[in-house]
Every structure is written in structure tokens, then in C-alpha cells.
Amino acid sequence: MSLTKQQIAQRIAKEVKDGYYVNLGIGIPTLVANYVREDISVEFQSENGVLGMGPFPFEGEEDADIINAGKQTITTLPGASFFDSSLSFGMIRGQHVDLTILGAMEVAQNGDIANWKIPGKMVKGMGGAMDLVSSAENIIVAMMHTNRAGKSKLLKECSLPLTGVQCVKKIVSNLAVLEVTPEGFLLLERAPGVSVEEIQAATEGKLIVNGDIPEMVV
Amino acid sequence: MSLTKQQIAQRIAKEVKDGYYVNLGIGIPTLVANYVREDISVEFQSENGVLGMGPFPFEGEEDADIINAGKQTITTLPGASFFDSSLSFGMIRGQHVDLTILGAMEVAQNGDIANWKIPGKMVKGMGGAMDLVSSAENIIVAMMHTNRAGKSKLLKECSLPLTGVQCVKKIVSNLAVLEVTPEGFLLLERAPGVSVEEIQAATEGKLIVNGDIPEMVV
Amino acid sequence: MISKKVDSVSKALEGVKDNMTFMLGGFGLCGIPENSIAELVKRNVKRLTCISNNAGVDDFGLGLLLQKHQIKKMVSSYVGENDEFERQMLSGELEVELIPQGTLAERCRAAQVGLPAVYTPAGFGTEVAEGKETREFDGKMYVLEHAFKADFAFVKAWKGDEAGNLIFKGTARNFNPIMCGAAKVTVVEVEELLPAGELDPNQIHIPGIFVQRIFQGEKFEKRIEQRTVRNKK
Amino acid sequence: MISKKVDSVSKALEGVKDNMTFMLGGFGLCGIPENSIAELVKRNVKRLTCISNNAGVDDFGLGLLLQKHQIKKMVSSYVGENDEFERQMLSGELEVELIPQGTLAERCRAAQVGLPAVYTPAGFGTEVAEGKETREFDGKMYVLEHAFKADFAFVKAWKGDEAGNLIFKGTARNFNPIMCGAAKVTVVEVEELLPAGELDPNQIHIPGIFVQRIFQGEKFEKRIEQRTVRNKK
Numbered sequence: 035m036s037l038t039k040q041q042i043a044q045r046i047a048k049e050v051k052d053g054y055y056v057n058l059g060i061g062i063p064t065l066v067a068n069y070v071r072e073d074i075s076v077e078f079q080s081e082n083g084v085l086g087m088g089p090f091p092f093e094g095e096e097d098a099d100i101i102n103a104g105k106q107t108i109t110t111l112p113g114a115s116f117f118d119s120s121l122s123f124g125m126i127r128g129q130h131v132d133l134t135i136l137g138a139m140e141v142a143q144n145g146d147i148a149n150w151k152i153p154g155k156m157v158k159g160m161g162g163a164m165d166l167v168s169s170a171e172n173i174i175v176a177m178m179h180t181n182r183a184g185k186s187k188l189l190k191e192c193s194l195p196l197t198g199v200q201c202v203k204k205i206v207s208n209l210a211v212l213e214v215t216p217e218g219f220l221l222l223e224r225a226p227g228v229s230v231e232e233i234q235a236a237t238e239g240k241l242i243v244n245g246d247i248p249e250m251v252v
Numbered sequence: 253m254s255l256t257k258q259q260i261a262q263r264i265a266k267e268v269k270d271g272y273y274v275n276l277g278i279g280i281p282t283l284v285a286n287y288v289r290e291d292i293s294v295e296f297q298s299e300n301g302v303l304g305m306g307p308f309p310f311e312g313e314e315d316a317d318i319i320n321a322g323k324q325t326i327t328t329l330p331g332a333s334f335f336d337s338s339l340s341f342g343m344i345r346g347q348h349v350d351l352t353i354l355g356a357m358e359v360a361q362n363g364d365i366a367n368w369k370i371p372g373k374m375v376k377g378m379g380g381a382m383d384l385v386s387s388a389e390n391i392i393v394a395m396m397h398t399n400r401a402g403k404s405k406l407l408k409e410c411s412l413p414l415t416g417v418q419c420v421k422k423i424v425s426n427l428a429v430l431e432v433t434p435e436g437f438l439l440l441e442r443a444p445g446v447s448v449e450e451i452q453a454a455t456e457g458k459l460i461v462n463g464d465i466p467e468m469v470v
Numbered sequence: 471m472i473s474k475k476v477d478s479v480s481k482a483l484e485g486v487k488d489n490m491t492f493m494l495g496g497f498g499l500c501g502i503p504e505n506s507i508a509e510l511v512k513r514n515v516k517r518l519t520c521i522s523n524n525a526g527v528d529d530f531g532l533g534l535l536l537q538k539h540q541i542k543k544m545v546s547s548y549v550g551e552n553d554e555f556e557r558q559m560l561s562g563e564l565e566v567e568l569i570p571q572g573t574l575a576e577r578c579r580a581a582q583v584g585l586p587a588v589y590t591p592a593g594f595g596t597e598v599a600e601g602k603e604t605r606e607f608d609g610k611m612y613v614l615e616h617a618f619k620a621d622f623a624f625v626k627a628w629k630g631d632e633a634g635n636l637i638f639k640g641t642a643r644n645f646n647p648i649m650c651g652a653a654k655v656t657v658v659e660v661e662e663l664l665p666a667g668e669l670d671p672n673q674i675h676i677p678g679i680f681v682q683r684i685f686q687g688e689k690f691e692k693r694i695e696q697r698t699v700r701n702k703k
Numbered sequence: 704m705i706s707k708k709v710d711s712v713s714k715a716l717e718g719v720k721d722n723m724t725f726m727l728g729g730f731g732l733c734g735i736p737e738n739s740i741a742e743l744v745k746r747n748v749k750r751l752t753c754i755s756n757n758a759g760v761d762d763f764g765l766g767l768l769l770q771k772h773q774i775k776k777m778v779s780s781y782v783g784e785n786d787e788f789e790r791q792m793l794s795g796e797l798e799v800e801l802i803p804q805g806t807l808a809e810r811c812r813a814a815q816v817g818l819p820a821v822y823t824p825a826g827f828g829t830e831v832a833e834g835k836e837t838r839e840f841d842g843k844m845y846v847l848e849h850a851f852k853a854d855f856a857f858v859k860a861w862k863g864d865e866a867g868n869l870i871f872k873g874t875a876r877n878f879n880p881i882m883c884g885a886a887k888v889t890v891v892e893v894e895e896l897l898p899a900g901e902l903d904p905n906q907i908h909i910p911g912i913f914v915q916r917i918f919q920g921e922k923f924e925k926r927i928e929q930r931t932v933r934n935k936k
Contacts, residue, residue: 082497099501317873
């Protein structure tokens with residue numbers, strides 16, 4: 035059975051290690067914060083200028099001056115700090131942020147990613163995504179394996195305008211966990227009950243299957 | 253009679269206008285602060301990271317953490333601020349500092365300046381001088397017209413390693429006030445009792461004398 | 471102390487004209503110069519180029535200028551959440567240059583500190599880099615991006631003093647500090663304007679040298695775009 | 704919260720080795736990492752390259768490392784007031800690269816924020832620009848200067864917390880903030896080390912993400928180089 039968005043977030047949370055500074059994109063990535071193990075130390079950075087984000091505020095305690103990159107009201111935890119956009123992207127570009135988790139509309143087998151524009155349709159802009167993908171050493175993409183029409187989003191080549199080139203390292207989709215290797219998408223784990231054949235059918239790009247592929251534990 | 257160092261500073265102080273942010277170099281320039289008119293608003297910047305410098309502290313009130321670029325203990329005035337070296341040179345490079353006053357070993361008639369190195373002899377380094385002279389729109393040099401051997405320091409071409417090229421706009425020496433023009437050193441004022449001939453004799457570079465040259469008022 | 475204080479938003483905006491390029495601080499509706507925007511609407515200056523991370527919402531922030539067709543071109547990183555913006559862009563009334571957020575930030579800072587251009591990896595290999603110089607350093611590719619040039623920067627700070635020194639609050643800081651001194655004239659509105667000497671020199675985020683005019687904003691609505699809360703236990 | 708606290712200067716300096724490149728904060732003797740320098744002397748690491756605005760005085764600051772011939776090369780903007788330095792330089796024992804102070808600052812910041820290089824006007828037309836790429840932007844000439852690469856940055860802050868957040872005091876700030884995160888490992892000594900949450904998130908000069916290790920310095924002499932005073936009226 036394919037994973038829910040919550041389960042994708044839950045699986046990605048396992049990739050978050052002790053001592054990591056993490057930038058979470060909008061959408062599924064935001065949910066990852068809910069599933070990070072409580073016995074490790076992790077700090078969340080938001081590119082609009084805060085490190086050490088906490089949960090949403092209690093009702094009535096919202097502060098218009100304290101938001102995340104999704105423009106949601108947030109709180110901060112002890113040890114948090116605020117800073118300007120230049121220093122914020124300095125953290126990202128300078129590779130001080132250990133892990134970036136973001137969504138994608140398409141990923142190519144060479145690690146190219148497209149997630150900011152559908153020509154003639156969606157023109158919201160890239161926000162901080164191009165900075166994040168061009169700088170981060172460690173990028174995990176959270177995405178659905180196929181679009182609503184059932185078409186694969188893991189492609190030989192991206193068809194949409196790119197956000198970044200050869201940058202995605204890992205993908206957690208509703209069907210599988212995959213590593214982006216020089217040879218293509220290396221299948222690491224299957225969603226519970228999903229067969230290798232189903233994953234193969236949903237993957238347009240080159241899928242590499244080495245031996246038995248374990249089911250993921252979420 | 254040629255000016256004392258105090259008088260050079262006094263004369264330069266007249267160039268400081270209301271609303272100016274001023275960077276003062278070490279030596280004679282530092283003395284300028286003592287002579288700025290009290291009815292105008294001026295702020296002094298020191299490139300080690302302070303804006304709004306005040307006088308030296310009272311004895312017993314020195315703070316090792318509050319110094320100027322000459323490493324002297326100082327105080328700050330209301331409206332002062334501290335900042336890091338990057339932002340400090342950002343002020344300078346970004347031309348937010350209105351006037352830079354510094355000393356020189358040599359100035360050439362095209363505005364080149366040398367003040368940081370005597371090969372084989374003095375090797376202290378340029379400090380912030382190269383940043384200042386390459387960025388400032390408005391540079392006044394405070395200097396003695398000749399060296400101890402009586403040799404001119406206002407030259408056709410600098411003989412010492414340069415600090416900056418074509419940047420000096422004005423010179424106040426112990427003998428004269430001069431403007432650096434595309435044609436050469438334009439004589440603006442004479443020190444009291446100093447003749448044009450004396451100034452000419454002390455100036456190796458091209459001196460331009462147009463009409464009567466007034467004595468300076470210090 | 472050099473005073474930067476002006477008494478009203480109207481004096482603060484003296485000199486704004488049609489066809490000018492403005493920088494405006496803020497991220498979403500957080501930390502936007504509300505009072506200056508209101509005055510720009512009132513003055514009805516036209517054909518503006520606005521450099522700002524976002525374009526406001528339909529009825530607030532830069533959306534107010536868009537409604538009145540005062541903006542000719544937007545330079546932003548993200549412009550969602552604004553129907554009028556989308557309509558004008560798709561109809562060709564509005565010119566839009568979308569650039570990465572970190573590039574936007576660094577092009578502001580470059581203008582502030584007198585750097586002519588910066589090399590950033592953001593956008594390499596994408597349409598953002600088309601027509602721009604690219605270059606390899608240590609095996610990684612970068613795009614050359616130039617410092618912005620603007621006539622006015624409109625900035626919102628939390629506290630300020632008469633000398634123009636500024637302190638920002640929370641994530642309302644964002645692009646505001648790096649736009650100070652990045653335009654010919656920097657106009658700052660603050661929630662609290664204090665006499666010089668009231669702010670600790672050590673805690674100042676932006677020294678007054680980067681500011682030309684400062685005024686106390688009459689009103690700050692500080693609208694929240696996404697009110698997210700959790701329940702009290 | 705990710706803790707950066709270590710219990711001693713000795714733990715803080717684990718991993719320092721001969722032949723490494725260090726960045727050291729401070730301007731003159733103001734804001735120098737006294738405790739880390741003392742530990743470097745004690746460990747007697749050799750053939751060091753030190754990037755620091757100044758080289759200390761004969762018997763304090765980096766002068767202590769010079770006395771023991773631990774430094775192979777200095778990268779500084781100003782190295783006066785140090786006889787031993789001058790002796791070693793003139794005799795050829797010590798390699799010295801003098802660079803403009805603003806260039807030093809920006810090369811630190813570039814390393815901190817992941818910019819590969821910057822164009823600065825400083826030094827154009829002088830021997831500092833020899834062998835370097837120069838380029839015109841808008842009619843003005845600039846020199847291309849590369850980000851520093853260093854193994855350790857030794858920084859002195861005033862207050863810090865366990866998360867590595869830092870606040871500097873007065874002009875002891877100088878190069879310290881921009882060296883944080885500009886080397887592989889950033890080691891910070893503070894006068895006061897507080898639990899996370901004790902510092903106002905709004906007043907932090909450098910967020911802990913740029914710091915790997917923080918410790919409370921045992922002793923700060925804070926020597927004054929030029930004690931200048933005026934008489935009480």
C-alpha cells in the first residue's frame with residue numbers, strides 16, 4: 035500500500051541525525067518535524083531568518099513578527115536566534131545546514147530537480163529553493179511517485195524548468211526510498227506491500243534493483 | 253611660517269561639513285576631531301568597528317574592549333554603534349562615509365598616494381588604507397610638504413609602492429592647501445607668511461598657480 | 471549625532487517620482503513598510519520597479535500598489551497568494567523578474583556594501599542563469615549576479631533612534647537590514663522612535679549611517695498571512 | 704538545541720596539528736582568543752599559517768606563538784608594534800602576506816557564507832593586485848579576491864550560550880563574527896557561558912550554527928595597547 039503524506043514524512047524523519055541543522059520546505063517536508071526522534075538534538079532553520087523553530091503558538095499567542103518560510107506563525111525554542119536574509123542564505127550557501135528536505139514536481143535520474151514553475155500555468159517563483167538545492171550537500175526529496183494522471187515524476191530527464199542540476203541525493207516517495215546514483219535511481223526500500231514491479235512501472239527513469247528490496251519500516 | 257601639525261589639523265577641520273561621517277587616519281588626521289566646529293553634526297567612524305566615537309575616557313574608565321583603529325582607548329557618544337569588520341568596510345566601500353582624512357608619505361600629481369611601505373625598511377602593512385583610498389569619494393591628505401631631508405613629497409610620480417591610484421582630491425600640508433586636478437596640483441591657499449615661490453620650490457610635481465593665492469585662515 | 475528624524479511619512483517620501491526603482495523590505499506581510507506603502511498609494515506614483523521578496527496579497531502590502539496599477543515591474547523570489555498579481559502578469563501588464571531568494575538578498579547586500587557583483591551557485595543550469603556569466607571555482611559552478619541599483623529603499627524596523635540606528639524584531643528582520651544603504655535614499659519607519667543614546671550601541675542591527683530618513687509609523691496593522699496555532703493542553 | 708559546549712580549552716582544541724591554517728579574531732589586542740592562543744603555545748604546534756588582522760605584540764597575543772617560532776606564515780593587514788615579528792620577517796624565517804583590512808574581512812565573510820570570491824576595489828593598481836584578476840564594473844576597477852580556506856577559526860566572544868550563540872562587546876567584535884563558520888572547525892571562548900535560552904534570540908550576533916565548540920575562558924587579561932585618557936575636569 036502506498037504511503038500517505040504523513041508516512042512519507044515519518045520515513046524521512048529517520049534520515050534526520052543527532053546534531054543536524056535542517057531546513058524543511060513547504061508541504062510534506064514541514065510534517066517531518068513532527069516525527070523526529072525525541073532523544074536526538076536537531077534544530078530547524080527557516081530561510082526567512084530563524085534557527086531553532088518550535089511548534090505553532092498557542093491560540094492567542096501568535097506574533098505577526100515571528101513566522102516561518104511558509105508564512106505560518108511559529109514559536110522558537112531555547113537557543114533560537116533571528117537573523118537577516120543575507121546571513122540566512124549564508125548558512126545555506128556556506129553548507130552549515132546539514133540537511134534540506136523539499137518537495138518536487140519532477141526529479142531526473144541524474145539528480146536534476148524541477149519544482150518551481152509550470153510554464154503558462156504556475157508562476158509563483160522559486161523562493162529559496164534554487165539556493166537550497168545548489169548549496170546543500172544532503173538533499174532529500176519528498177514527493178508522490180506519480181502525478182494525478184498516473185504519470186511518473188521520476189524521469190529520465192525533467193520536462194519542466196529546472197530548479198537545480200544534479201543535486202538530489204535521495205527520494206522518499208509514496209512508493210519507495212531511492213538513492214540517486216550516477217547509474218540511475220537505486221531502489222533501497224519499498225513501501226509496505228508495494229512490489230518492485232509496481233515501482234518499476236511508476237518510474238520512467240532508470241531504476242536499479244539490486245537483489246532483494248526490503249520493505250520500509252515507518 | 254609653515255604650519256604645525258596641530259594647525260594642519262585645524263585647517264582640515266574646516267573641510268568637515270554638517271552631516272558628515274568621517275574616517276580619520278592615524279597621526280595628524282586624529283587631531284582633526286579636536287577642531288571641528290561645535291555647531292555642526294559630525295560622526296567619526298573607526299574601521300575597527302565603531303561609529304560615533306567620542307573623546308578619550310577619563311582616567312580609570314578605560315575599557316579594553318572599546319578602542320579606535322589606532323588601538324587607543326576611546327569613548328562613544330549618544331547614537332554610537334558597534335559592528336563587525338565586514339560591515340565596517342561595507343560602510344567605507346559602499347561610500348556611506350563622506351570624508352576620509354589620512355596621512356601620506358608621497359602623493360603624485362595624478363592623485364596616486366603611497367603611505368604604507370618603504371621597501372626593505374618599513375613593513376607594517378596597509379591596514380585599512382587601501383580600502384579607504386579605493387572607495388572614498390572625498391579624500392583629504394594631511395602631510396608635511398617635504399621630508400626631513402627637505403625633499404618634496406608632492407611628486408610627479410610616487411617612488412614608493414602605491415596605496416591607491418588617482419584617488420587623492422585635496423592636500424593640506426604644512427605649506428599649502430592644494431587640489432589635485434587633471435592638470436596637476438592646483439594651489440588654493442598658502443600657509444601664513446609662506447610665499448608661492450617657497451611652495452613651488454618644495455613641490456616636485458606640477459604646481460598650478462592661478463592668480464593671487466590667499467593665505468589660509470587657521 | 472547626525473539626526474535622520476523626519477516628522478511625517480509625507481516628508482519621509484519627498485522626492486519619490488514616477489519610473490523610479492524601489493526596494494521594499496519584508497517577507498510575505500511580515501516586516502513590510504506599511505506606512506510608506508500607504509503613502510506611495512496616496513501619491514499615486516506610477517511605472518515603478520519594485521524589488522521585494524514578495525508582492526503582498528490582493529488587499530495588503532504591495533498588492534495595494536498593484537491594484538492601482540502603479541507597478542511596472544516586480545523583482546521578487548516568490549509571488550504566490552496574489553490573484554491580481556497573477557492576472558496582471560499573465561495579461562502582460564506587469565513585467566516580472568523572478569530570482570532566487572538568496573540571490574535577491576546578496577544583490578541587496580552587495581549594493582549596501584559597495585560590492586559590484588557576487589558569484590552564487592543558485593540558479594546555475596536553470597533559466598535564471600540564461601544570458602549570465604557563469605564560472606567554475608574549485609569544481610563548482612557559479613553565476614555572476616550584479617548589485618541592485620535603486621532610488622529608494624523602504625524599510626520597516628522595530629525600534630530606531632534619531633541617529634537612524636535600527637533594531638529589528640524576530641523574523642520581521644528579513645530583507646530590511648540589507649536594504650539599508652542599498653539605495654540612494656533609505657527611508658525607515660519604526661514602531662518606536664527614541665532619542666539618540668537610548669539604544670545600546672552593542673545591540674544595534676543597522677547603524678544610522680545606512681539610513682537617510684527615519685520616522686515613527688502612525689499605524690502598524692501587521693497582518694498575519696497564515697495563522698497557525700496549536701490547542702492549549 | 705544542539706549543544707556546542709566543551710569543558711576545557713584543551714578539549715576545544717582537539718585536532719589542531721602542525722601545518723594547519725588558522726583564523727584568529729581580534730584587532731590589535733582587542734578581542735583576541737587569549738585562551739586558545741595560550742593552549743596553542745602549550746601544544747607547541749608548528750609551521751602554522753595564521754590569518755589575523757594583526758600579529759600581536761612581542762609578549763602577548765600572536766606574539767607568543769612568534770616567540771616560539773610556531774608560525775610559518777602570517778596573513779594580516781597590519782603588523783607593526785612587534786619587534787620579533789619584524790626580525791623574523793626581515794630574516795626570512797617568517798613568510799608574510801599583507802592584504803587590505805577590508806579584503807581580509809570580506810575573504811573571511813566569503814568563506815563563512817559560501818561565496819567563492821569577491822571583487823573589491825581595494826588594492827587595484829598596487830602590488831596587492833599583482834598576479835590577480837582585475838575587472839571593470841561601471842567604470843571602476845576591481846580585484847578578484849578568493850575566500851579563505853582554514854582548518855580552525857579561533858574566536859573570542861563576550862557572552863555565549865550552550866547552543867553556540869554569540870554576543871560580542873564593543874570593538875572586541877571586529878573580525879570575530881565573520882570568522883565563525885569560515886573554517887572547518889570554529890572554536891569560541893567566551894567570558895560568560897550561559898544555558899540555552901538565556902540570550903534574547905533577537906540580540907544574538909552570530910547564531911550557533913556557525914560554531915562547533917564553545918568554552919568558558921579561564922582568564923581574560925584583555926591587555927590595552929594604547930592607554931589614552933583625558934583628565935577629569
